Amino acid sequence: MITRMSELFVRTLREDPVDAEVPSHRWLVRAGYIRRTAPGIYSWLPLGFRVLRNVERIVREEMDAIGAQEVHLPALLPKEPYEATGRYADYGDNIFTLTDRKGGGYLLGPTHEEIFTLLVKDLYSSYKDLPLSLYQIQTKYRDEQRPRAGILRGREFVMKDSYSFDVDDEGFAKSYQLHRDAYVRIFDRLGFEYAIVSAMSGAMGGSASEEFLAVSPNGEDTFVRSPGGYAANVEAVRTAIPEALTDEQIAALPAAHVEDTPDTPTIDTLVAVANAKVPRTDRPWQASDTLKNVVVMVRHPDGTREPLVIGVPGDRQVDLKRLGAQLEPAEVEDFTEDDFAAHPGLVRGYIGPGALGAESATGIRYLVDPRVVTGTRWVTGANEPGRHVFDLVTGRDFTPDGTIEAAEVREGDEAPDGSGPLRLARGIEMGHIFQLGRKYAEALGLKVLDANGKLVTVTMGSYGIGVSRAVAAVAEGTSDEKGLCWPRELAPFDVQIVVAGKGDDITAYAGDLSAALDQAGIRVLLDDRKASPGVKFADAELMGMPTTVVVGRGLADGTIEVRDRRTGAAEQLPTADAAARITAIVRG
Amino acid sequence: MITRMSELFVRTLREDPVDAEVPSHRWLVRAGYIRRTAPGIYSWLPLGFRVLRNVERIVREEMDAIGAQEVHLPALLPKEPYEATGRYADYGDNIFTLTDRKGGGYLLGPTHEEIFTLLVKDLYSSYKDLPLSLYQIQTKYRDEQRPRAGILRGREFVMKDSYSFDVDDEGFAKSYQLHRDAYVRIFDRLGFEYAIVSAMSGAMGGSASEEFLAVSPNGEDTFVRSPGGYAANVEAVRTAIPEALTDEQIAALPAAHVEDTPDTPTIDTLVAVANAKVPRTDRPWQASDTLKNVVVMVRHPDGTREPLVIGVPGDRQVDLKRLGAQLEPAEVEDFTEDDFAAHPGLVRGYIGPGALGAESATGIRYLVDPRVVTGTRWVTGANEPGRHVFDLVTGRDFTPDGTIEAAEVREGDEAPDGSGPLRLARGIEMGHIFQLGRKYAEALGLKVLDANGKLVTVTMGSYGIGVSRAVAAVAEGTSDEKGLCWPRELAPFDVQIVVAGKGDDITAYAGDLSAALDQAGIRVLLDDRKASPGVKFADAELMGMPTTVVVGRGLADGTIEVRDRRTGAAEQLPTADAAARITAIVRG
Incomplete structure (x- = not known):
């Protein structure tokens, strides 16, 4: 289906939003991808929603590939399980809580460890049922003290959260590694530079955790890396300890x-x-x-x-x-x-x-x-x-x-494992994988019979990816001074065709080319508005489709122009086989 | 990808849930499609989630086909716009309300008329921008006094809601008809018997509305139909009025x-x-x-x-x-x-x-x-x-x-339009389309310049489909005394292959057949569990895939059995071209 700009629900803006602190926020709002509804709460307009769905698709494919099974749990959750694990108190003001008409206490799920634990307890009872990995892509809530940077740190956001269940530590190690590998593939496909670092587990608890950070000067997290491969969120850096005197x-x-x-x-x-x-x-x-x-x-x-x-x-x-x-x-x-x-x-x-x-x-x-x-x-x-x-x-x-690990970490400090001096960098937390151990299973009584008929407490992992945040992180990493600039797999459309002139032949050719590309499975946005070519070119750069096709004066000479958004390179193509050539460009 | 029962997160139950009042609730829980998390709040297990996504796909395709554009608005909404239209008070205890850490008032969206109105007001200003239809498929909330019947009347549920914006009544009439036609196609594809009836608009307001009711003895709504085509929800029935005396x-x-x-x-x-x-x-x-x-x-x-x-x-x-x-x-x-x-x-x-x-x-x-x-x-x-x-x-x-229209309506009462005696029936509200008129645009100031440069208030429609409820409604209409029985387009899998025997040849053939069908694009659920054939047959009937394939003793004679879940008809197929024959059956 060809989408026409004249009908698309979008309005590009010339001014930055007043609260924009970072490029992704500025461009996503100005290009009409998202719109603020309340502090830290955003609406996804058609262009933004397409990118969000593309991220979801990548995440879903890679989770399915490791045998994780998709489910969908509620976002409105009874508070009792969260009280049982202590998280209700631990989160404090950081979660949204509410009371129903009958006085029952509820919360809007920040993550779902408790509910997944109870669900598996409800249905499973034997080691034969394990290992098990479940995931969902769902709207999550956190009442941030200071929501900021658009969808980078919102109060309502989309997350992929998964949970693994194993009968023993050995099984868990495999489940964890499977997830870690899947995350590597997901972040590779999302196409930004990232680091995997040791992290603090915070309210989640458990024995250890690792974060996937998108490297970005505007990231809220600081992390360190050493030449020898040590990497940690600055919060989790272990100090290199001098030897004690005898x-x-x-x-x-x-x-x-x-x-x-x-x-x-x-x-x-x-x-x-x-x-x-x-x-x-x-x-x-x-x-x-x-x-x-x-x-x-x-x-x-x-x-x-x-x-x-x-x-x-x-x-x-x-x-x-x-x-x-x-x-x-x-x-x-x-x-x-x-x-x-x-x-x-x-x-x-x-x-x-x-x-x-x-x-x-x-x-x-x-x-x-x-x-x-x-x-x-x-x-x-x-x-x-x-x-x-x-x-x-x-x-x-x-x-x-x-x-206590509370002293500042400095560029040049020695890594605790002797792998060299630390370099500091900033990043955006895109994924976080937790070795939960038995914290939740113990608190909520998730036990299964092992091979010897003995009841054992299940070992769990939990694994999160900020799906909506990934949209911002990619924008953060790829946008330039003209606007957004999407990797092809995430772009709302493959090609933006700009009708740059008023002649009937131009309109007709642009329509035919759109139809031919659409036929070939290329996702086409046709800018058929009654606006000047200048306005359309600026909007195309702002909106950031990987390829722009200009149908204009060159048509008289039998050519159209194809522009690459990232490199800015322009190429004249003969109209005769333009559709095939553009298809080849899109297919890479 | 072939799904194996031995790995699928599912547990079929022999007992009805204690609170089950209707067949869809009983079977969806017993077959492991959904699980209750709190009153009126359900978790979707892998099988149920697949059906839910199938319904979403149908709805999405038909909405896209009429040019409605998909967006995604928040579920957590500021209360002020709902106060401006009066709905905050009108809904009263029927909405979930909450306060954030800074004292701001919020609600969990029951529907989004206010927010869509403000969004369009925010970005659009001219008649040239209209008509416009936007939709979302989203989790909605309503704090029902008496949640019941599983996902038929839940407190958290998935809805498709769309909104049309037109500059005048003539434009609105077209937008409304487009939606109405799309709904007819959606409900035809969902495959249950339904009626389109005049309805009350309730808290939504506006001038008129129509409901799409799935005809079902367990429906909560009563409606009437006359031989001449009058149809109305019993709440909306107009009494045939006798002539006044002179x-x-x-x-x-x-x-x-x-x-x-x-x-x-x-x-x-x-x-x-x-x-x-x-x-x-x-x-x-x-x-x-x-x-x-x-x-x-x-x-x-x-x-x-x-x-x-x-x-x-x-x-x-x-x-x-x-x-x-x-x-x-x-x-x-x-x-x-x-x-x-x-x-x-x-x-x-x-x-x-x-x-x-x-x-x-x-x-x-x-x-x-x-x-x-x-x-x-x-x-x-x-x-x-x-x-x-x-x-x-x-x-x-x-x-x-x-x-006041408050007297009971009886079977045999005359239709108000003289189209004959009314018949009473019961139905489940699956869709509701509202002629909102200018109620929301007026309250929130959504005006555009018309062709004469005059500010006019926009005319709106809103259109809802209960997506999660549709899963229950289809189950309600298609299940039988053995369990679920899905129409092919909604089924989680096309084929359930039952390994009915322990021989290595049986296992091997079932695996090969699964692979061949998977290759052909057929969605296969392979029941490879160590359970008796009897248990597997009962589960296959309970879970309700349209086609069951039994690989068992017949294999020695070169045959397998194909069973149709709906008709119960069984057919022996030669193993030689079984994959092709089954593919043909699935493709219909």
Whole structure:
């Protein structure tokens, strides 16, 4: 079927939407692919919907190919199963909740682990029924604090979520690998650069997870890669840990000593005063010799608030995103003036290990960066205004309550597996695959009889792809200064035919060519509007079909022009075999 | 791709679900097509999902064929537009509402008139942009008071909704007819018996509407048809109205007279006493000579309650569904003891027109059946215990506040257009098409410039099909005492191959045959389970693929068996050209 621009429900816009922060948002709205209905909630217009369906088709084909079976579960879900696994509380304000006319509690599904677990429990009971992989392509909901960037981070979005069920870890490893391989094929077909990185599992839980990130300067996620192949979301980066000193080596270190260090509320002032007053003989003091203790307030899902002190080398900031990821589902809040007033044991600017720890007088939990290993020597607060303690040795002079991955990760940091220095990049989370283990099966009682007739808890994986987000991510990666520029497999149409002139012969030829291409199975958008060629060319570039065909003045000489949207290359084709030549171009 | 029963996510059940009231619900659950997740909320398992997608495909093809363009709007919608049109209040408890983390009010879309209106207003501004028809296939929500019958009346369901936009009534008439014709093709392809009937528009509003009802004894709707072609939902039936008497004729009637009629609280007792005490000369009194006045309480959407009296001929009941449809969005409640106590002007059992009407002492609104035309003579209550008034003439002795279509419709009643006696039947509402007129465009300001440069309000239609309900309706119409029995175009698979024996030759041949059919584009479900042939045959009949192929003992003699699910006919085919023969059967 030929689609005519004069009838297509589309209106291209000359102005960027006021809230557009990223190219994909700008172009998808300006080219008439999507339209905002409410904050973080978008309508898909005919062009956008075609791209969305193309992404769905690719995802569906690859999921079917690994034997995953398509189902469709509700989006409106009873809250009880989510309470049983703790996710109802963990998600907190991030899910939409509602009450039905009879007072029943419901939520709009963010993901469906609970419901799939119950469904399989409902129908299956034996190891013979496994392995099993189920998936759905469905509308999901998350009440984001700050929805942004159009459909990159929306509150209503389309996801492919799948779930694997295995009787044991060995079976699970196979199911996981099958999914991982399918994801590689899907992202290869979607055609953008992506990285597979270790990730935090967050509210999902489970033992480990990996993310598929579309590499993009506008991505919300930061990730690292090393030359030797280490790759992780910055939230999940493990710090390369120095070797701890032996007791013998520690015995050779000088004893800790407290010094007056007036007016040193910052690391820089401290380093300056230390070098002036207690100079080192081997080299000057530097920021990395200091141990900075940052106090934050942790709000637990049950509403209780707990002070927490994080110790990091003084040359590094605490990365609140990394810290937040470690503490999830608890949230990190500022430690306020009132909080300091309520905890007089914390001497602002001079907080040190001496006043910290679950066993200390303050009772405040103290977690340190993994670099703060046994035997490391530090300059740090002495818990008195204007005083610091020098040569305070971890393990000898203080013992933190544990470590935490909360210090910022820097370009050039060593990879934890020794595979070289880390490079930082930004990406858009396109897929996330989780080793759930038995968390959900345990909470909801999904057990099957194994080969020995014994009841065993099922092992699960869950696997998500942001289908609507993929539309934006591809646009983000492929658009240029003129507009969208679709890979052929995702484009709404293969060819946009521009009628560039008013002659009847031009109209007639464009119609005939459209019909011939349509006959050949090419998806044709015919721009038959009463508009100037200039307007039509600009719209064709904005809308981004891979191939534009211009039927205009050249027709008198027996030629039409074919333009490649990506390269901009133009070619004159004789009208005689134009349909065959264009078909060949489209077929690649 | 061949699907193997041993791997398919399905579990057939021997027992009916406890809440199953209708065959489609029973069989769809027992055959493993759907599974209940919450009241009125179902999960689609692989088999059910395939049928759902088949229905979607048919709907999509026919909508595309009339030039309607597919889009996809959100399901989570801001409430303001629905407040602007009044539907937010009209729907009341029938919609799911929720509040986001910032306090914004939302609802889960029951239908999308408001949002489509705003979208078109957002992008279009000229008559040249019209006509326009948009559609979506989407999950919809309605918080039904009594969800029932599985997916026949669910709270989350899949609908195709489309909307037409025209600059004038003439254009609208074409758009409406295009949709109506497309619906005829869709329902023809779905393959069930249906009726197109006049209907009430309810909360949707607009000037007129038609329903497509699947004829089914388990349908919730009752409709009527006459030999001459009149067809209407019983709620929308117009009563055939007798001719009013002229003033001259009325002058010849006897004067009204009140009689003692003790102990006549019912119509039967009244007729008996009347015949005993004030006998007619021409014929005995009968129930249809009496005017029964029924008092109900009307609850308006704003919460106010208003008494209302309905006058109907004594031989007919008030049909609460018809009454409710007339009063929508107000609801009808019982008139309680307390209500009677609060309205002493209403003499229970003896209520008559003398005490009724907006102008009367009680001030209670009085609406009568359309049969109560000017000049009709009645026996009715005298508003005193034990007394009735005889020969009370409409228009002479009393004037009701208006008429209302609330009396029961009976088999044999005359069609209002004189096309013969009505027959009653039951049906399932499968589609509903609405002439919305300018209701939504007016409320939300959708205007375009017409050919004269004048702003005109757009004329709209809206058109719905219950896509998930269609799955149930087809099951309802085609299932038999053994289970489901799908029309070929809707079946999850074309052929179910039953491996009926343990021999390696049987397994091998079944595998080869499956591969050959798959190659030919036939959708094959291979029952390769380790189960007895009896179990497999029963499951094949329960699951309802149109064709079953049995590969079993006959193989030794070079034959296999092909069974037709609908007719039960079995045929032996030589193995040699079995694949070709089966392909021919499937292709019809």
